[in-house]
Amino acid sequence: AQSVAQPEDQVNVAEGNPLTVKCTYSVSGNPYLFWYVQYPNRGLQFLLKYITGDNLVKGSYGFEAEFNKSQTSFHLKKPSALVSDSALYFCAVRDNSDYKLSFGAGTTVTVRA
């Protein structure tokens, strides 16, 4: 069984400040971890993924995420948030022997000018 928890429903930050969206996961095998962003009435856009290797993963639009195996976390970060980063963010996990993605409930990010 695999699952994802995003403990914060909402994250509010001022433009220019660092942004962190938290994610913890549970899988039986080695995890493949993903972050997606969803804008209103749109599908999910892929941001980044962790498969293996360096624990710090860099993705699209200046986002990065850090894989922490001991804490089973994969927090999304951006050093300096933009108003245009306001959206719904989903963390997802799949076991390395599976193909189904399990998603968290999502975190709404609001970046104020």
Add this chain to the structure above:
Amino acid sequence: NAGVMQNPRHLVRRRGQEARLRCSPMKGHSHVYWYRQLPEEGLKFMVYLQKENIIDESGMPKERFSAEFPKEGPSILRIQQVVRGDSAAYFCASSSDHTHPMAQHFGDGTRLSIL
């Protein structure tokens, strides 16, 4: 646009009618996944298909729901005799190979509303 194409974007049906949702995967992708997103929730896996084969339908409701991915044409998610609880956003994703950990690429979804 070489992305995953879903249509219609919005679909309104009355209770008891049938809903057909279509998905054309990205060019070169032969693996299709359907997910459902209920309000205030994340996406839930429904079914995984390859051309002409259903690989895993463990997330599909046992009744009224079916999916296909024919040799030619888009994948179809079919909901018969729709009920209010079927109202949701239905997303299709595609990938080139499920064994390699490639990201699944998503369409913009079909928002189904049941009157």
